[in-house]
Amino acid sequence: MFKRLKLKRRLFILSVPIFLIISGVALYTNQIFFFSEFKPLVEIRYNLEDSGKLKELLDRTSQLNNVASVDRINNIIQIQGRSYDDVKTNIQDLTKDYTGVIFTVKEISSENKGALTALLGGLYVLLLAGAAIHFYFISSKGGELKIIIGSYVVLFVNFTLSLLLSLGLLSLVSRYYKVESLELLLILISSILTYLLFYSASEGIQDIKNFQELGQKYKLYISKVYRSIIVIVFILLVVVSIGLGTGFVIHALALFAFILIAIYQSYWNSYLMEDWHNLQNSFRTKISTIRNSRKKPKNAAPKVSVESKKKDKKKKKKK
Amino acid sequence: MNLKVFKFTLVIILLVIFTALAIPQFNFTIGDKQIYYPNIDFSLIDKDSKTGNFVRGRGLYPSKEVRSTLEFSSIDLINSDKSNLLANYLQVVRQRITVAGLKDVEARSEVSDLGYSLVINYPDYYSNPVSYTKLLTGKGKITFASFDSSGQTGALDLSDREIQGQVSINFISQLGSHIQFQFTSGKKAVLTQALTASSSSQVGFFLMDVDNNEQFFIRQFEQNDATSLTVRAIPVNYSSGESTDKSLTLAIVRSYFLNASPFKDTFTTEDSVAIIPSSFSPDGTKFITIMSVVALLILMLAAFIRLKFEGGIKFTLMVSTFVAITVTFLKYSNAALSIGTVLGMLFAVGLVSLLSWNLVSEKDEDANELNYKKYLNLSFVLILLSIFLSTIVKGVSMFYDFIGVILMSGLVLTFMSFFSFKVINYLSIKRRKNV
Numbered sequence A: 001m002f003k004r005l006k007l008k009r010r011l012f013i014l015s016v017p018i019f020l021i022i023s024g025v026a027l028y029t030n031q032i033f034f035f036s037e038f039k040p041l042v043e044i045r046y047n048l049e050d051s052g053k054l055k056e057l058l059d060r061t062s063q064l065n066n067v068a069s070v071d072r073i074n075n076i077i078q079i080q081g082r083s084y085d086d087v088k089t090n091i092q093d094l095t096k097d098y099t100g101v102i103f104t105v106k107e108i109s110s111e112n113k114g115a116l117t118a119l120l121g122g123l124y125v126l127l128l129a130g131a132a133i134h135f136y137f138i139s140s141k142g143g144e145l146k147i148i149i150g151s152y153v154v155l156f157v158n159f160t161l162s163l164l165l166s167l168g169l170l171s172l173v174s175r176y177y178k179v180e181s182l183e184l185l186l187i188l189i190s191s192i193l194t195y196l197l198f199y200s201a202s203e204g205i206q207d208i209k210n211f212q213e214l215g216q217k218y219k220l221y222i223s224k225v226y227r228s229i230i231v232i233v234f235i236l237l238v239v240v241s242i243g244l245g246t247g248f249v250i251h252a253l254a255l256f257a258f259i260l261i262a263i264y265q266s267y268w269n270s271y272l273m274e275d276w277h278n279l280q281n282s283f284r285t286k287i288s289t290i291r292n293s294r295k296k297p298k299n300a301a302p303k304v305s306v307e308s309k310k311k312d313k314k315k316k317k318k319k
Numbered sequence B: 001m002n003l004k005v006f007k008f009t010l011v012i013i014l015l016v017i018f019t020a021l022a023i024p025q026f027n028f029t030i031g032d033k034q035i036y037y038p039n040i041d042f043s044l045i046d047k048d049s050k051t052g053n054f055v056r057g058r059g060l061y062p063s064k065e066v067r068s069t070l071e072f073s074s075i076d077l078i079n080s081d082k083s084n085l086l087a088n089y090l091q092v093v094r095q096r097i098t099v100a101g102l103k104d105v106e107a108r109s110e111v112s113d114l115g116y117s118l119v120i121n122y123p124d125y126y127s128n129p130v131s132y133t134k135l136l137t138g139k140g141k142i143t144f145a146s147f148d149s150s151g152q153t154g155a156l157d158l159s160d161r162e163i164q165g166q167v168s169i170n171f172i173s174q175l176g177s178h179i180q181f182q183f184t185s186g187k188k189a190v191l192t193q194a195l196t197a198s199s200s201s202q203v204g205f206f207l208m209d210v211d212n213n214e215q216f217f218i219r220q221f222e223q224n225d226a227t228s229l230t231v232r233a234i235p236v237n238y239s240s241g242e243s244t245d246k247s248l249t250l251a252i253v254r255s256y257f258l259n260a261s262p263f264k265d266t267f268t269t270e271d272s273v274a275i276i277p278s279s280f281s282p283d284g285t286k287f288i289t290i291m292s293v294v295a296l297l298i299l300m301l302a303a304f305i306r307l308k309f310e311g312g313i314k315f316t317l318m319v320s321t322f323v324a325i326t327v328t329f330l331k332y333s334n335a336a337l338s339i340g341t342v343l344g345m346l347f348a349v350g351l352v353s354l355l356s357w358n359l360v361s362e363k364d365e366d367a368n369e370l371n372y373k374k375y376l377n378l379s380f381v382l383i384l385l386s387i388f389l390s391t392i393v394k395g396v397s398m399f400y401d402f403i404g405v406i407l408m409s410g411l412v413l414t415f416m417s418f419f420s421f422k423v424i425n426y427l428s429i430k431r432r433k434n435v
Helices: A002-029 A051-062 A084-097 A113-140 A145-173 A181-201 A211-244 A246-274 A276-294 A306-318 B003-022 B079-099 B129-136 B185-197 B223-228 B244-256 B285-306 B308-332 B339-361 B365-392 B397-426 B429-434
Strands: A041-047 A067-071 A076-080 A102-108 B026-030 B033-037 B063-071 B106-112 B115-122 B142-147 B153-155 B163-172 B176-183 B205-210 B214-219 B230-235 B266-269 B274-276
Touching: A002 A145, A002 A246, A041 A051, A041 A084, A051 A067, A051 A076, A051 A084, A084 A102, A113 A145, A113 A181, A113 B365, A145 A181, A145 A211, A145 A246, A181 A211, A181 A246, A181 B339, A181 B365, A181 B397, A211 A246, A211 A276, A211 B285, A211 B339, A246 A276, B003 B308, B003 B397, B063 B079, B063 B129, B079 B106, B079 B115, B079 B129, B079 B244, B115 B129, B129 B244, B129 B266, B142 B185, B163 B244, B176 B185, B176 B244, B185 B205, B214 B244, B223 B230, B230 B244, B285 B308, B285 B339, B308 B339, B308 B397, B339 B365, B339 B397, B365 B397
Parallel strands: none
Antiparallel strands: A041 A076, A041 A102, A067 A076, A102 B106, B026 B033, B063 B115, B063 B266, B063 B274, B106 B115, B142 B153, B142 B205, B163 B176, B176 B230, B205 B214, B214 B230
16 A cells, blocks of 8 residues: 555656646647737638528638637637738638638737736746745744755746646647637736745745755645635636636636646645655665666676576475 | 724724725616715826726727728838838837837737738727827827917927937926926027027917827926926817826827837728627626625635634635725726736635635634734735736736736735734634623
């Protein structure tokens, strides 16, 4: 049972780096987001009296490459990553078979890209500066400098990873869904929550002597508050989503997912800290084993294989 | 009455007053008289803050769109050159929007067979979007003309490139709101001559013309103005009284001074306004208000179940005090009710619910003393965070409303950490029975 738990723990610790690699790959290949408001798009609007044929035309257009969104109520299709002239030629070919169709093709500029960069960059600066001031005040009250710097690093790492994982998830989804600036606001909300969680938990770290204790303190705090966070967020989101209508449901789900990522990430960090000594020791042991195996001692005893050991045991038993 | 009971009574009085102010404005008729409630005029603090309601923001109400189509002065341009020019103009218009402080106005470019245009989108509460679009997409050409005693005008050897220092918007009760700027020392002679040309009038002045659309009187007011070559541009089309239209016109014209050169091509603005339906709240904002109240009631019910009666009362008092004060302050600071505001309130209420839950469920008084300090620090973090974010995030209007709510929540949380949390948490029914 203990071994199983340990394995789970190991898998848990390994999970975040794996998700992080997936996020990094997604962000790189999609150039942050595949479909988003932050890239220019080409919009096609159809007008056709025959609703059956209009539906057919919308279906055929939605099969074109790089379709970012299809609005079947207003008969609008948005395409990203293709030029205006290219799309227009495509639509002219498509609509040849449909008499009486009126269409307009527009190239629309992106949302202010600078806002995305400013938001992410600004949050980073904010975290670095804010946390530095906070821990400066903590250090002035006493405590181990190693622990205080460690807490600062944890706060920074936690915030960064939470932001990256949320962005990674959004980047993966952006292949099928056009990301709006609202989603960035939701990431901002969950990131601030993560920041505040660790900020609150870092009160009273002056009395802590090692990272294991620090990890335990964080873990205790998070396990104390995570249920309340989930329940409160769930109640507020469900009820307010009813008020805001079906259009908000996808955003509510996104926010809930980001908050779950934030909590998961915070747990991971505290687990990692708790196991820091063990991980460090096992890492050192492994390195020293590798070193020792490379250094062949002159009077080394002959190697005994596992099979020969088993044979010896069997012989002993027979005797 | 001891001090703690007095403080608690004060919290209850505050809660009642702020709840009465926070509710949306409604009207009823007594006889022939129609009475609006709440109807407190806070226009001394903010000139538009007298309705007792939020203004209609983005996402929850339909927005307004105005199109300006570009007419190129050169006929030899190929399509890619035209697209590049349009992109440059879009950048300048976005800069004008930012400088003019129109934080919730969005601009985009559109290229189609109909032409190359800029589309400006305004939240519902902007009353005159066509005239603002004309100003925002205007060439931005500023010229100065003398005005002599016979009423004749003549060109002056002054330009907006010969200005030094900051161009600011000022208010003086005798002049009203105006643009203030300072000419370079090399222009002293021209300036003095222009101001004395209209010597028959009591005050020397000349004219400033913007795109043959808006005219301004240029004059000096204080003794120091003459020595520092400072002038004040007072809009001709507006009276000395203040209005939103006037302040927006001044803010947009001020942004012209920041661009090195005016647009070479002309934008023609359509007089029609397209109404864009809201993305959310198909059933209207009253339904959102009702559902927000329901959400709070469910949270309070959960508190009564989990934290027992006394804990439930404390939790209810803490959260409702926070909500009532925050909503009242947001309303009277003329905030817009938008999707950003709703998300900001969701975040703030969620956070305060979590903090209150922790406080109420914590039995150790020493631990709670530490919590009050922790929450006070947290409120400072929220205030700093909102101030910082508001300075870096430019161009996405949704963030501003969210950040505004966070700032207000931080301020209210500071007050609550100092006062309300402690006082409400002191409430102990059993203890008072024993007393």
